[in-house]
Amino acid sequence: MISIEDAQQIIQKHITGAKTIEASLLDSLGRVIAEDVYAPWDIPTSDNSAMDGYAFSSLSERNEFRVAAEFIPAGSQRIAPVGLGEAVRIMTGAPVPPGCDTVVPIEDVEQIPSGIRLKNEMKPGAHIRLRGEDVEKDELVLAKGSAIRPQEIGLLVSLGKTTIKVFRPARVAILATGDELQEAGSVPDAGRIINSNSYSLAAQVLDAGGEAFMIGIAADTAQATEEKIREGLKADMLITTGGVSVGDRDFVKESIQNIGGSLLFWKVNMKPGKPVAFAVLEDKPVFALPGNPVAAMVAFEMFVRPAMLLKQGCPRIYRPRIKAVLVNDVRNRGDRPHLVRVKVTLDHGEYHASIAGNQSSANLASLTQSNGLLHLIPNSSLTAGSRVEVILLDREFEMGCA
Ligand SMILES: Nc1nc2c(c(=O)[nH]1)N[C@H]1C(S)=C(S)[C@@H](COP(=O)(O)OP(=O)(O)OC[C@H]3O[C@@H](n4cnc5c(N)ncnc54)[C@H](O)[C@@H]3O)O[C@H]1N2
Numbered sequence: 252m253i254s255i256e257d258a259q260q261i262i263q264k265h266i267t268g269a270k271t272i273e274a275s276l277l278d279s280l281g282r283v284i285a286e287d288v289y290a291p292w293d294i295p296t297s298d299n300s301a302m303d304g305y306a307f308s309s310l311s312e313r314n315e316f317r318v319a320a321e322f323i324p325a326g327s328q329r330i331a332p333v334g335l336g337e338a339v340r341i342m343t344g345a346p347v348p349p350g351c352d353t354v355v356p357i358e359d360v361e362q363i364p365s366g367i368r369l370k371n372e373m374k375p376g377a378h379i380r381l382r383g384e385d386v387e388k389d390e391l392v393l394a395k396g397s398a399i400r401p402q403e404i405g406l407l408v409s410l411g412k413t414t415i416k417v418f419r420p421a422r423v424a425i426l427a428t429g430d431e432l433q434e435a436g437s438v439p440d441a442g443r444i445i446n447s448n449s450y451s452l453a454a455q456v457l458d459a460g461g462e463a464f465m466i467g468i469a470a471d472t473a474q475a476t477e478e479k480i481r482e483g484l485k486a487d488m489l490i491t492t493g494g495v496s497v498g499d500r501d502f503v504k505e506s507i508q509n510i511g512g513s514l515l516f517w518k519v520n521m522k523p524g525k526p527v528a529f530a531v532l533e534d535k536p537v538f539a540l541p542g543n544p545v546a547a548m549v550a551f552e553m554f555v556r557p558a559m560l561l562k563q564g565c566p567r568i569y570r571p572r573i574k575a576v577l578v579n580d581v582r583n584r585g586d587r588p589h590l591v592r593v594k595v596t597l598d599h600g601e602y603h604a605s606i607a608g609n610q611s612s613a614n615l616a617s618l619t620q621s622n623g624l625l626h627l628i629p630n631s632s633l634t635a636g637s638r639v640e641v642i643l644l645d646r647e648f649e650m651g652c653a
Pocket residue numbers: 427428429431432444445446447448449492493494495496497498501523524525526540541542543544546612613
């Protein structure tokens with residue numbers, strides 16, 4: 252059995268060929284930029300007023316001004332220079348006319364018969380946003396590898412872009428295996444279960460920014476499994492679930508090898524998720540995950556998600572690890588490192604981690620009560636109050652849900 256870290260290293264070495272697409276800006280949200288973006292022009296494009304008020308020259312050296320008849324709303328421009336002793340009514344965002352270097356907000360002036368009088372001492376240069384002060388022409392604005400969030404989209408639009416080159420979503424096929432499985436939406440017959448893994452794994456794929464293709468259930472025969480695996484190779488990577496341990500009907504590893512795949516590892520020293528296998532078949536990574544619902548999802552977290560993120564150009568592929576105060580005592584009597592499901596809460600700026608009930612690899616309900624994994628080494632125990640490191644799977648506690 253290899254360690255989680257060694258398994259991750261092997262996988263990383265076999266993830267190649269991140270592909271790019273030109274995406275419309277809103278479709279690029281959450282993706283990673285695949286090109287350096289330089290500014291084609293300054294932002295702001297001209298010196299402009301930061302306030303609704305009056306623009307004038309600080310060289311006027313006075314506090315009373317005639318007011319020009321012309322008014323400059325945002326979007327218009329005055330070409331004619333403004334003379335000394337003269338002020339022009341200007342709106343926020345409007346270009347400062349020639350001859351002016353200072354703006355005073357409307358509430359800081361008094362109307363007088365000859366024009367306006369400043370209530371306070373003039374501050375030369377005040378309330379003017381200078382051309383290029385946000386972004387200068389030819390500056391590198393967004394570097395390849397940056398994540399696109401709403402603010403990046405806004406900035407790209409302000410630079411005249413409508414599309415952007417991004418790493419495209421990883422296309423991931425998902426194959427469930429096992430004669431005991433029934434399709435979603437049915438009532439399980441005696442001894443059978445609903446194929447929930449295809450859905451939880453597809454949701455994990457979507458959550459990681461990928462495209463999921465559920466290609467159904469392979470019956471427990473080598474031939475059916477091989478046919479379905481071939482179908483899955485149309486995607487960028489394939490996930491199978493079930494049929495990967497040592498049972499008589501565990502055909503997945505054998506099928507991968509029968510059609511020319513090389514198994515790079517089988518069995519990782521972890522609980523849940525031990526029987527994971529990883530192979531490369533026709534240059535495509537194949538992740539053979541266990542059938543137990545929690546084992547499948549945890550194995551996805553540890554191995555498939557980082558591989559997808561790598562393929563999607565993300566510089567950071569592993570979940571953050573946070574320090575939390577442990578709420579309960581916990582013990583690992585087993586001989587494998589245990590990724591214990593915990594519920595992380597944030598209380599007065601401090602993370603707390605409580606054990607999320609039954610830790611059976613089949614118990615999906617307890618995974619709905621958790622958002623973190625605590626790595627507990629074999630034959631060890633921790634007491635309540637200890638500071639522990641937790642792999643944070645999501646920040647659901649910030650979503651305003653109970
Ligand atoms: N003799 C041994 N038996 C087992 C070992 C072992 O080392 N020696 N390992 C155990 C571990 S650990 C796990 S995890 C499971 C994984 O086995 P498989 O990957 O072969 O999975 P299956 O046997 O096909 O199914 C296990 C379990 O999960 C349910 N399942 C399967 N597919 C789905 C699905 N698509 N949706 C929902 N639930 C699914 C299935 O009904 C079984 O209950 O093996 C242990 N055994």
